[in-house]
Amino acid sequence: MARTGTKRGGGRGARHSADAPPAAVGARDAQLSAAQRLELYYWMRLTRSLEERLVNLYRQTKVVGGLFRSLGQEADAVGSAYALRPDDVLSPLIRNLGSMLVKGATPVEILKQYMAKGDSPTRGRELNIHFGDTKRGFIGQISPLGDMVPVMAGVTLSFRLRGESRVGLVYVGDGATSTGAFHEGINFAAVQRCPLVVVVENNGYAYSTPTRKQTLAAQFIDKAIGYGIAAEQADGNDVIATYAATKRAVDRARRGEGVSLVELITYRRKGHAEHDNQSYVPAGEIERWERENDPITRYLARLRDEGVEAAVLEAIDARVASEIDEATDVAERSGTPDALDALVGVYADPPAERPLWYREGQGGVVDVHERPEGWGTYDAPARGAD
Amino acid sequence: MAEITYLEAIREALFEEMERDAEVFCLGEDIGAYGGAFKVTDGLMAKYGEARVIDTPISEIGIVGAAAGAAHMGMRPVVEMQFIDFIANAYDMLTNYVATARYRAFLPCPMVVRGPSGGYVRGGPFHSQNPEAGFVHTPGLKVVYPSTAEDAKGLLKAAIRDDDCVLFFEHKYLYRRIKGEMPSGDHVVPIGKARIAREGRDISIITYAATVYKALEAAEQLEREDGLSVEVLDLRSLAPLDDDAIDATVRKTNRVLIVHEDTRTGGLAGEITARINERCFEWLDAPVLRVTAHDVPLPYAPALEDFVLPQTADIVLAARRLAAY
Numbered sequence: 001m002a003r004t005g006t007k008r009g010g011g012r013g014a015r016h017s018a019d020a021p022p023a024a025v026g027a028r029d030a031q032l033s034a035a036q037r038l039e040l041y042y043w044m045r046l047t048r049s050l051e052e053r054l055v056n057l058y059r060q061t062k063v064v065g066g067l068f069r070s071l072g073q074e075a076d077a078v079g080s081a082y083a084l085r086p087d088d089v090l091s092p093l094i095r096n097l098g099s100m101l102v103k104g105a106t107p108v109e110i111l112k113q114y115m116a117k118g119d120s121p122t123r124g125r126e127l128n129i130h131f132g133d134t135k136r137g138f139i140g141q142i143s144p145l146g147d148m149v150p151v152m153a154g155v156t157l158s159f160r161l162r163g164e165s166r167v168g169l170v171y172v173g174d175g176a177t178s179t180g181a182f183h184e185g186i187n188f189a190a191v192q193r194c195p196l197v198v199v200v201e202n203n204g205y206a207y208s209t210p211t212r213k214q215t216l217a218a219q220f221i222d223k224a225i226g227y228g229i230a231a232e233q234a235d236g237n238d239v240i241a242t243y244a245a246t247k248r249a250v251d252r253a254r255r256g257e258g259v260s261l262v263e264l265i266t267y268r269r270k271g272h273a274e275h276d277n278q279s280y281v282p283a284g285e286i287e288r289w290e291r292e293n294d295p296i297t298r299y300l301a302r303l304r305d306e307g308v309e310a311a312v313l314e315a316i317d318a319r320v321a322s323e324i325d326e327a328t329d330v331a332e333r334s335g336t337p338d339a340l341d342a343l344v345g346v347y348a349d350p351p352a353e354r355p356l357w358y359r360e361g362q363g364g365v366v367d368v369h370e371r372p373e374g375w376g377t378y379d380a381p382a383r384g385a386d
Numbered sequence: 387m388a389e390i391t392y393l394e395a396i397r398e399a400l401f402e403e404m405e406r407d408a409e410v411f412c413l414g415e416d417i418g419a420y421g422g423a424f425k426v427t428d429g430l431m432a433k434y435g436e437a438r439v440i441d442t443p444i445s446e447i448g449i450v451g452a453a454a455g456a457a458h459m460g461m462r463p464v465v466e467m468q469f470i471d472f473i474a475n476a477y478d479m480l481t482n483y484v485a486t487a488r489y490r491a492f493l494p495c496p497m498v499v500r501g502p503s504g505g506y507v508r509g510g511p512f513h514s515q516n517p518e519a520g521f522v523h524t525p526g527l528k529v530v531y532p533s534t535a536e537d538a539k540g541l542l543k544a545a546i547r548d549d550d551c552v553l554f555f556e557h558k559y560l561y562r563r564i565k566g567e568m569p570s571g572d573h574v575v576p577i578g579k580a581r582i583a584r585e586g587r588d589i590s591i592i593t594y595a596a597t598v599y600k601a602l603e604a605a606e607q608l609e610r611e612d613g614l615s616v617e618v619l620d621l622r623s624l625a626p627l628d629d630d631a632i633d634a635t636v637r638k639t640n641r642v643l644i645v646h647e648d649t650r651t652g653g654l655a656g657e658i659t660a661r662i663n664e665r666c667f668e669w670l671d672a673p674v675l676r677v678t679a680h681d682v683p684l685p686y687a688p689a690l691e692d693f694v695l696p697q698t699a700d701i702v703l704a705a706r707r708l709a710a711y
Contacts, residue, residue, distance in 0.1 A: 064508050116687035124687025127510040143512030144472055145444055178443030208420030214443045280419045339693035346682050358703045365699035369688030
């Protein structure tokens with residue numbers, strides 16, 4: 001049971017004792033080829049740039065609901081998802097845009113989804129990154145936290161019952177570990193020896209609540225003892241360390257050794273959503289993480305140290321930029337949903353509900369679809385308005 | 387006196403009740419330093435401290451269960467659900483434990499569970515729900531759902547003082563859109579009493595929460611375009627229902643339309659229709675009609691959400707059918 005305390009930045013959260021710089025995990029130890037190491041950079045850059053594009057669209061009121069960022073958490077999302085095989089299944093949480101991209105979600109899908117387009121993955125039914133595709137191997141979350149842990153216990157139970165060599169991975173935040181669903185799900189999976197990896201992304205805050213108000217456990221991996229499962233902690237802002245720790249857990253699961261809990265230490269640099277002004281964060285904390293522990297900055301430095309040419313990295317940036325531009329054009333051209341599609345697909349049979357009698361023959365009765373400011377939630381803009 | 391919003395009225399009630407009774411305390415997710423997702427509890431922790439304004443882990447079962455235990459001991463907990471959709475996580479605790487406590491074990495549960503409810507805000511399937519019907523169906527729980535700022539304050543104060551568990555639904559679409567002038571003094575609105583939001587003679591619209599305003603809009607249009615005099619009854623309390631007020635408006639207009647934002651099947655309109663049939667059948671000149679949401683989960687896209695939810699035009703159309711019957 002590896003327990004490498006790796007916290008950097010500091011000043012928040014549960015009582016992590018290790019403020020020392022992380023023990024470097026060599027790329028060779030993680031058995032990643034040069035091409036794979038560049039691919040990790042591509043996914044992280046794509047995640048960040050795509051979210052930056054979404055911020056622009058949000059400010060243009062083209063994003064209908066709230067916008068949720070994973071700024072500063074790109075490494076933990078990308079590195080962990082990268083440890084899976086194509087036929088494995090993950091269930092992301094709200095900061096796991098990067099994980100979904102690695103698993104095959106496309107920028108145009110993400111953009112259409114946020115913009116509530118009729119041909120978005122959920123056809124306008126669900127918000128933000130709440131969508132999935134079992135073929136590509138990701139299952140969409142719902143807003144109540146922890147619920148995906150028992151669901152992924154069942155997904156991985158099916159792998160075991162059918163004798164398939166597949167693994168599941170479910171993300172929870174520090175907050176979701178406080179839910180009943182988390183406890184029941186991880187315990188069920190443990191007892192059933194399901195091939196499941198539970199990734200706890202400890203980013204310091206659940207909405208405004210700091211980790212010390214979420215748990216008195218000194219670290220989340222301590223919870224694994226109570227479930228009788230393996231656990232490992234890694235520096236979530238080091239994409240290689242994240243990958244390596246998750247890969248070990250995935251390998252254990254595939255070997256039939258059951259559930260592992262992987263705690264990734266990271267930091268949420270933006271608010272819960274764009275409307276959240278982070279007034280509850282101690283002064284200087286965000287800036288310190290940005291300055292000292294940005295996962296992309298750190299990884300770029302590492303790649304340069306390993307001899308990767310600047311031109312190679314610039315080419316990746318250019319590729320990301322053009323992919324996002326192209327995806328934005330496509331997404332913006334998409335239309336809004338047909339109102340009657342609202343009635344389709346509640347059940348397999350019947351395939352659609354009938355419109356209520358006063359709506360028979362009508363596509364809709366509202367001329368202007370109001371867009372409430374700030375999605376109903378409210379916060380005065382104060383800081384972080386970049 | 388200056389007008390305050392529906393949201394500020396709720397906040398005012400919390401401040402006044404915490405001031406009045408040291409047994410009152412609040413607990414919920416992000417309600418303290420942050421002041422809650424919608425800022426309803428803004429300033430409460432600064433005034434009453436972390437002991438009486440408790441930021442909890444994300445644990446709805448734990449929050450509601452702990453409130454019940456403290457209530458057994460004579461305290462008056464006020465629980466916030468960050469979004470009322472998450473009350474589903476505490477469904478077992480509320481329906482199996484809290485609702486039965488007085489009856490089976492003579493244990494009082496004087497507690498309030500309150501939270502932002504309702505749609506028209508592009509919140510999608512998990513930030514827009516109206517889950518009142520399941521709780522109205524559960525004996526042992528009281529349910530209120532105000533539409534005005536005055537009632538939001540007065541009903542919350544009544545709920546906190548009630549000796550049983552009261553679920554207090556707040557409509558998030560109304561939070562900052564609706565304002566009202568607070569009556570002076572200790573303003574308490576009794577639970578179980580409806581309110582006539584508009585007097586009329588020809589048709590009664592029975593409704594509650596955000597659709598009160600759609601009914602009022604429809605009533606104005608019907609008066610202007612059809613010369614119809616429409617009465618709007620705002621239920622305010624869903625459990626118990628104000629049967630006397632329902633009977634009175636049925637006997638007055640003899641034509642009834644029930645409107646709610648909740649889905650149709652198993653919604654409150656069915657229960658109210660049954661009560662009218664039992665108590666006032668001979669007073670009816672037309673079948674009772676209802677305008678509700680379609681029976682689908684609430685979608686996110688504006689065109690979809692607006693199609694699923696009841697709109698003013700639906701109420702106008704249904705009222706015309708009633709008038710012509």
